[in-house]
Amino acid sequence: xxxxxKDLHYIYFKKTPFHADALNxxxxxxDNNKFVAFIGATGSGKxxxxxxxxxxxxxxxxxxxxxxxxxxxNKRKNKSISKLRKHVGVVFQFPEYQLFEETVEDDxxxxxxxxxxxxEEALLKAHQALLSVGLDESYFKRSPFELxxxxxxxxxxxxxxxxxxxxxVLDEPTAGLDSRGCEYxxxxxxxxxxxxxxxxxxxHDMDLVNKYCDYVxxxxxxxxxxxxxxxxxxxxxxxxxxLEIPKIYYFCxxxxxxxxxxxxxxxxxxxxxxxxxxxRIKK
Amino acid sequence: MNSISFGRYVNYDSFVHKxxxxxxxxxxxxLMIMIFMPFxxxxxxxxxSLIYFVLLIVLMIMSHCSFLSFLKGILSMWxxxxxxxxxxxFVPNPNMSSVLLYQFSDNYAIYWDGxxxxxxxxxxxxxxxxxxxxxxxxxxxxxxxxxxxWYMTPLKIINFPVHTIAMMISIALRFIPTFLDEAQRIxxxxxxxxxxxxxxxxxxxxxAVISLIIPLFISAFEKSQQLSDAMExxxxxxxxxxxxxxxxxxxxxxxxxxxxxxxxVGFIMYLSIAHGNIDVIDFVFGVKVGx
Numbered sequence: 034x035x036x037x038x039k040d041l042h043y044i045y046f047k048k049t050p051f052h053a054d055a056l057n058x059x060x061x062x063x064d065n066n067k068f069v070a071f072i073g074a075t076g077s078g079k080x081x082x083x084x085x086x087x088x089x090x091x092x093x094x095x096x097x098x099x100x101x102x103x104x105x106x107n108k109r110k111n112k113s114i115s116k117l118r119k120h121v122g123v124v125f126q127f128p129e130y131q132l133f134e135e136t137v138e139d140d141x142x143x144x145x146x147x148x149x150x151x152x153e154e155a156l157l158k159a160h161q162a163l164l165s166v167g168l169d170e171s172y173f174k175r176s177p178f179e180l181x182x183x184x185x186x187x188x189x190x191x192x193x194x195x196x197x198x199x200x201x202v203l204d205e206p207t208a209g210l211d212s213r214g215c216e217y218x219x220x221x222x223x224x225x226x227x228x229x230x231x232x233x234x235x236x237h238d239m240d241l242v243n244k245y246c247d248y249v250x251x252x253x254x255x256x257x258x259x260x261x262x263x264x265x266x267x268x269x270x271x272x273x274x275x276l277e278i279p280k281i282y283y284f285c286x287x288x289x290x291x292x293x294x295x296x297x298x299x300x301x302x303x304x305x306x307x308x309x310x311x312x313r314i315k316k
Numbered sequence: 317m318n319s320i321s322f323g324r325y326v327n328y329d330s331f332v333h334k335x336x337x338x339x340x341x342x343x344x345x346x347l348m349i350m351i352f353m354p355f356x357x358x359x360x361x362x363x364x365s366l367i368y369f370v371l372l373i374v375l376m377i378m379s380h381c382s383f384l385s386f387l388k389g390i391l392s393m394w395x396x397x398x399x400x401x402x403x404x405x406f407v408p409n410p411n412m413s414s415v416l417l418y419q420f421s422d423n424y425a426i427y428w429d430g431x432x433x434x435x436x437x438x439x440x441x442x443x444x445x446x447x448x449x450x451x452x453x454x455x456x457x458x459x460x461x462x463x464x465x466w467y468m469t470p471l472k473i474i475n476f477p478v479h480t481i482a483m484m485i486s487i488a489l490r491f492i493p494t495f496l497d498e499a500q501r502i503x504x505x506x507x508x509x510x511x512x513x514x515x516x517x518x519x520x521x522x523x524a525v526i527s528l529i530i531p532l533f534i535s536a537f538e539k540s541q542q543l544s545d546a547m548e549x550x551x552x553x554x555x556x557x558x559x560x561x562x563x564x565x566x567x568x569x570x571x572x573x574x575x576x577x578x579x580x581v582g583f584i585m586y587l588s589i590a591h592g593n594i595d596v597i598d599f600v601f602g603v604k605v606g607x
Binding site: 050133147 | 327476
C-alpha cells in the first residue's frame with residue numbers, strides 16, 4: 034500500500050487563543066515494503082504527521098492518500114476511516130499504557146475483535162501475534178499488569194500486529210527500553226519488514242535508524258527539510274534541527290579531525306568501519 | 317480539547333484578570349446575593365434582571381469572554397428550563413392570584429404566574445452561573461485555591477487542616493489538564509485498535525469506555541505514587557509551616573472595584589429590603605403595568 038501525502042497542513046486549536054501551526058506543507062511518498070524513519074527535534078511535527086496516516090487527525094488542508102483511502106479536510110468524504118485503521122496500525126509512544134484487559138491474550142485479541150473478527154479467530158490471531166513478538170504460551174493467561182516494562186511493550190505491539198495491518202507505524206518504539214530491549218524490538222520490526230510490511234518509524238535513536246531504515250525524512254518546524262538514505266542524510270549534508278548523528282559517523286568525523294581520513298561513503302555499519310580501520314592499521 | 321468552553325481559564329491581560337483572586341471571590345458572593353434579592357412586583361424584578369444582564373455583558377467584554385460560547389452554554393441548559401417550567405406550572409400553588417392559563421377541572425388549574433416564576437428563576441440561575449464562569453475564566457485555578465485557603469485560615473484555630481486541603485485541591489486542579497491529555501492519548505491508541513467511541517450500541521460503547529477508563533486509572537495511580545515520592549524526596553511535610561512562591565496582593569484596582577460592587581449591592585439590597593414592593597415603571601413613567 035503506497036502512501037502519498039500532498040501539501041499537508043495541520044493546525045492545532047484553530048481559531049482559539051491556543052492556535053499552533055504544527056505542519057506547514059508536508060509532502061512525501063512511501064512505496065510498498067519500505068522501512069522509513071521520521072527524525073527531528075521534539076515538537077517538530079513528527080508525531081502529528083504519523084497521526085494523519087490512520088485518520089486520527091484530519092488534515093486542516095492538503096491530502097493524505099493511503100492506497101485508495103483519501104483523507105482531506107472535507108469530513109463527509111472521510112467515511113472509511115475505520116477500514117483505513119485496519120490497514121494502517123499505529124503504535125503510540127509508551128503503548129503499554131493502552132493495556133486494559135484481564136489477560137494478555139484478551140488484550141491482544143481486542144483489536145481484531147473490533148474489526149469484526151470472530152472470537153475464536155481473534156484469539157488465534159492474538160496467539161500468533163504474541164508468539165511473533167517472542168511471548169510464549171506461558172504469558173497468554175497472565176495479567177498484562179504484572180509483566181515487566183519491555184514485556185508490556187511487546188504485548189502492546191502485538192495488540193496492533195494482531196489486526197494484521199499492511200503498514201505498521203511506530204512512535205518511538207524503543208523509548209525507555211534497555212539496549213537489549215531496543216535491539217529486540219528493532220529485529221522484530223525487521224522481521225515484519227521481511228514479511229512484506231511497510232514500517233514507518235519515529236525515533237530519536239540515530240544508531241538504530243541508521244542500522245535498520247532504508248530511507249529517512251528529517252522534519253523541522255512542520256516541514257520535511259531533508260530526506261534520503263540514512264548515509265546521505267547523516268554524512269553528506271549538515272543536519273538541521275539539532276540532531277545528533279549515528280555514533281559510527283561521529284567516530285569517523287573525530288578520526289578525520291585527528292588526520293585519519295576514512296572513505297566515509299563506503300561505511301554503512303560497524304563492520305565496515307572496523308574493516309577500514311583494520312586495513313589502515315595493516316598498511 | 318478542540319474548543320474553548322466558557323469558563324475555562326484563558327490568559328488575557330484584562331482588568332478583571334488582574335484583580336486579586338480573593339476580592340473576585342468576595343465580589344462573586346456579593347453579586348449573587350444581589351441577584352437573589354426579591355422584589356414583589358414582577359415588572360420590577362424583570363427590569364432589574366435586565367440591568368444585571370447588561371452589567372454581565374459589560375463584565376464579559378471587559379474580561380474577554382466569548383459571547384458565543386456563553387450563548388452555547390445557555391442553550392445547553394434548555395433541559396433545566398423545561399424542568400423548571402413543568403414544576404412551577406403544574407405544582408398547584410394556593411397563593412396564586414394571577415391570570416389563568418388553563419382550567420383543567422374545577423379544582424385544578426394552571427396560571428401564567430408559574431411560567432413567570434420559572435422564567436425568573438432560570439434567569440437568575442443563568443446570571444449566577446455566568447458570573448461564576450467569568451470568575452473561573454479570569455482566574456488561574458491555583459490562585460483560586462490560594463484565595464480559598466486564605467478565606468479558610470481562621471479555621472486553623474479549630475485544627476482544621478486548611479493547608480492540606482488547599483494542597484489537595486491545587487494538586488487536583490493541576491492534574492486535570494494532564495489527565496485530559498492522557499485520556500486523549502489513550503483514546504487515540506484505542507482508536508488505532510479499532511475502537512469507535514462515538515458509534516455502536518450500548519454494550520460496544522461500554523466496552524469502549526472501559527478501554528479508556530482502566531488505563532486512565534492505572535496511570536493516575538502511578539502518577540500519584542510518583543508525585544508523592546517526589547514530594548517526599550524534596551522534604552514535603554504537610555504539618556510544617558511553609559512559605560509561598562506566589563503571594564496574593566490587594567491593589568488599588570481591588571479597592572475601586574470593591575467600592576463599585578459594594579455600592580451597587582448595597583443600593584439593590586436597600587431597595588429590596590426597604591422598598592420591596594416598588595414598581596419601577598410606575599415610579600419612573602407613572603404607568604401601571606400588570607395583570
